[in-house]
Amino acid sequence: MNRYQRQTVLPEVGEAGQQKLATSHVLIIGCGGLGGPVAAYLAGAGVGTLTLVDGDSPEESNLHRQVFFRTGATDNKAKLLAEHCSLLNPGTRVRAHESYLEAGNAKALIEAADLVVECSDHALTKHLVSDACHLLGKPLVYAAVHKYEGYLAVFPNEDRDDLHLRDLFPAPDPTLPDCATVGALPTAVGLIAMMQANAALCYLLQIGTPPVRQLLTYNALDNHQHRLKLKKNYTQTVPEPWKKAPLTRAELETDATLADLADYDLVFSMLDEQREPELPEGVIRLTKRNPFGQCLERMEAGGKYLIYCNSGKLSLMLASQIRKHDASIEALSLRTGKPV
Known part of the structure; x- marks a missing residue:
């Protein structure tokens, strides 16, 4: 041809x-x-x-x-x-x-x-x-x-x-x-x-x-x-994604404005001081060192929590890891990034 x-x-x-x-x-x-x-x-x-x-x-x-x-x-x-x-x-x-x-x-x-x-x-x-x-x-x-x-x-x-x-x-x-x-x-x-x-x-x-x-x-x-x-470093069993399906993006993401923040038990920001010099009232800033651990220290079973970053991608990843670790914690990612 x-x-x-x-x-x-x-x-x-x-x-x-x-x-x-x-x-x-x-x-x-x-x-x-x-x-x-x-x-x-x-x-x-x-x-x-x-x-x-x-x-x-x-x-x-x-x-x-x-x-x-x-x-x-x-x-x-x-x-x-x-x-x-x-x-x-x-x-x-x-x-x-x-x-x-x-x-x-x-x-x-x-x-x-x-x-x-x-x-x-x-x-x-x-x-x-x-x-x-x-x-x-x-x-x-x-x-x-x-x-x-x-x-x-x-x-x-x-x-x-x-x-x-x-x-x-x-x-x-x-x-x-x-x-x-x-x-x-x-x-x-x-x-x-x-x-x-x-x-x-x-x-x-x-x-x-x-x-x-x-x-x-x-x-x-x-x-x-x-x-x-590359060399073999991972010795654990590779998880089968379809055995226990994780939550979908739609279940992990939400839309919220500054006025909606009061609906959550706690709100966490993944933005540094350069991108967000002043936090909205009550919002907790996460540092780059182990944000997963920082969240778990403050979250409780049955609580509802919101996490946001600049684009919504890092917060989605963090929310997914938290929900996978403890399904009783309702951690959600703000789809639009920083709330306005």
Whole structure:
């Protein structure tokens, strides 16, 4: 086919490699700064089936790095990106799953795929995806971006003793600042997305040396990159996400204004003094050192508590960990970030 002639002429690809791509099903989780370029390039390369997963809509503050969405677009991101990919290559079957990947749907979505590409910016989701891929034996291409630095790894998950994300990060860390707090250089996000798409293609075609069981780090300011060989550090049993489904985002998040704070037994802020010099009356500031422990010291069974941060992502992670630790504590995350 003329569409793929420029890549099938490569001896490492050829017609046989193109057929491999045509029969492959790739699951892309997250359709933002990473997922957009990954989906577009895999569609362009002729991957047979793409399933795109995202429960969010575009936000203006993200458009500097999420370049596949128009200003003012309000539809679901997975839907919008699927439309773009279908126009780019009508020969690729593109499915949009217009909700977040969570414990209740992870198994079915991941089991159906040949390769999973994790493109979300949510630590809890990254661990959930890694756990599910490891248990189901599905290869995973992981990536993350912090400011102007990026990280990439491929976990083949060939057996239960294979390396996975918990060998690198044993658990999600609610103290790590998110993009809304520390920012992200758009070109750094784009470059890591391209590396992620390249790793996916190389893995599907079984060519080259993608960072399998390695962590590739890249700095966009000086263009230096390094590879670190990963080793087995996590010896506990990997939890099965679908055995006891955790609360959904809808159950963990709430909307509230300053006037609503009195409805809670206690309210906690994860913002430092620079971002929030003066706390609203009665609000308790959490420091970066063990916010989980600080909350548990003040929370009681049967109580109702609100936690907020700059974007709602770190507070969501913390609320989830508290509810998982003690289901009798109703800890909620403020969806909109700082209350007004």
